[in-house]
Amino acid sequence: KQEVTQIPAALSVPEGENLVLNCSFTDSAIYNLQWFRQDPGKGLTSLLLIQSSQREQTSGRLNASLDKSSGRSTLYIAASQPGDSATYLCAVITANQAGTALIFGKGTTLSVSS
């Protein structure tokens, strides 16, 4: 059974810092991995999708990498801003699972202070 773990659970940084969020998954047979952002009491917004054949994806100040063989992904946020404060979740679709839905981690809650 696929399990997704995110470390750290919470992170506080001053504005301007570069930071890395970590995601690990137990079954490396994935189709893709997605990173989402969730603001308090709101739904999820897709940030980046990395296909299983890709190593990384970039969108603005965000860069996500994928090492499928080791079951790891990182989300790099450059020059953090207070508006980046949110919970960041990673999710995978696994080739071997019975279901077809995304499996999520518990998320990393980021707080960026000005």
Next chain:
Amino acid sequence: DTGVSQDPRHKITKRGQNVTFRCDPISEHNRLYWYRQTLGQGPEFLTYFQNEAQLEKSRLLSDRFSAERPKGSFSTLEIQRTEQGDSAMYLCASSLTWPGDNEKLFFGSGTQLSVL
């Protein structure tokens, strides 16, 4: 395209009552998903539809839960005889095709259910 919309945003009910939530997906999306999220946890899959067909249900979806998607458009999720353990955010999501085909999933803002 106004995105995925969910109604109501908040629902407070007494234990034992029935509640129904509605989700309107992005119009051209044929896949619709329901997830449940409790505080400090990631979303957990409940069920999904391809057009009007309900193709998969999680073990989390007890007999008290039922979902429909008539005509492959909007979807409803009903919880009968609510229990305090049903208190959670219920999220709806849609996609054009299967997310395994590298299609992004688009989420609504969710319905926050509180069972007293």
